[in-house]
Amino acid sequence: MKIWLDDALVAREEARVSVFDHGLLYGDGVFEGIRIYAGRIFRFYDHLARFETSAKAIGLALPGGIERAEKAVRETVRALGEREGYVRLICTRGEGELGVDPATCSQPTLVCIASELRLFPAETLERGLDMVTVSVRRPALDAVDPRVKSLNYLNNVLAKREAKLRGAHEGLILNASGCVAEASVANVFAVKSGALSTPPATDGALEGITRASVLELAGELGIDARERSLSRVDLLGADEVFLTGSGAGLVPVATLDGEAIGSKARPILDRIAAAFPAYTETRGVEI
Numbered sequence: 085m086k087i088w089l090d091d092a093l094v095a096r097e098e099a100r101v102s103v104f105d106h107g108l109l110y111g112d113g114v115f116e117g118i119r120i121y122a123g124r125i126f127r128f129y130d131h132l133a134r135f136e137t138s139a140k141a142i143g144l145a146l147p148g149g150i151e152r153a154e155k156a157v158r159e160t161v162r163a164l165g166e167r168e169g170y171v172r173l174i175c176t177r178g179e180g181e182l183g184v185d186p187a188t189c190s191q192p193t194l195v196c197i198a199s200e201l202r203l204f205p206a207e208t209l210e211r212g213l214d215m216v217t218v219s220v221r222r223p224a225l226d227a228v229d230p231r232v233k234s235l236n237y238l239n240n241v242l243a244k245r246e247a248k249l250r251g252a253h254e255g256l257i258l259n260a261s262g263c264v265a266e267a268s269v270a271n272v273f274a275v276k277s278g279a280l281s282t283p284p285a286t287d288g289a290l291e292g293i294t295r296a297s298v299l300e301l302a303g304e305l306g307i308d309a310r311e312r313s314l315s316r317v318d319l320l321g322a323d324e325v326f327l328t329g330s331g332a333g334l335v336p337v338a339t340l341d342g343e344a345i346g347s348k349a350r351p352i353l354d355r356i357a358a359a360f361p362a363y364t365e366t367r368g369v370e371i
Contacts, residue, residue: 212336218243270292292328
């Protein structure tokens with residue numbers, strides 16, 4: 085693991101922020117999860133653009149602009165020296181006074197962490213994940229827009245905790261209308277009769293980078309792919325269900341609430357997964 089903190093690579097035991105940092109006190113900040121594939125940073129500029137947009141959405145001025153964020157990622161990834169890995173880019177509001185007023189914070193804090201991957205065991209990926217519908221609901225769009233990757237991630241944390249307590253790998257989060265938003269740390273895809281669907285951002289889904297990649301790749305492969313609202317029943321009746329995320333990649337779902345999803349055959353996911361490595365090579369940025 086390598087850590088970049090405010091213009092310098094530091095050892096893990098020296099990577100500290102103030103207890104008065106508003107990122108810690110109030111979840112006031114933004115982040116990106118970025119994947120390294122075959123020694124290249126996957127869709128790097130898309131991640132940077134989303135990072136900048138998230139910062140603008142909460143009125144956070146990135147210290148040194150997006151150029152400094154790019155520099156932080158490149159230096160940290162080079163120091164890691166791995167061909168496969170995961171990067172977490174973070175910007176907090178910075179140190180301030182007690183109280184939610186962001187005006188008391190004079191200087192945002194920029195952090196980048198690059199580490200080796202921690203994936204599910206091969207046998208779990210072969211079988212597929214167990215997922216349960218959790219009691220946590222996705223906040224309304226006019227409360228917290230899911231397109232903003234903020235440090236206020238309690239909704240997802242509680243969903244993951246509930247899923248693990250119930251013996252599952254992942255939690256399915258619905259919105260207040262009962263439509264599928266996403267899993268606790270991934271986007272959701274369903275396949276029915278050869279057509280691929282994923283919930284739109286208006287239903288509470290993060291516009292994930294890997295999600296967008298799967299939609300684009302599906303189009304290149306001639307697979308009917310679209311955004312549309314999905315219910316829990318749609319997933320139970322699907323031929324295939326899988327999750328996507330920068331950390332996990334593409335992961336099949338075997339069961340939902342104890343019920344088997346489709347059959348063991350996953351022809352659509354298999355086609356996309358087979359084409360994905362070549363896709364990442366063409367969308368990766370040299371370190």
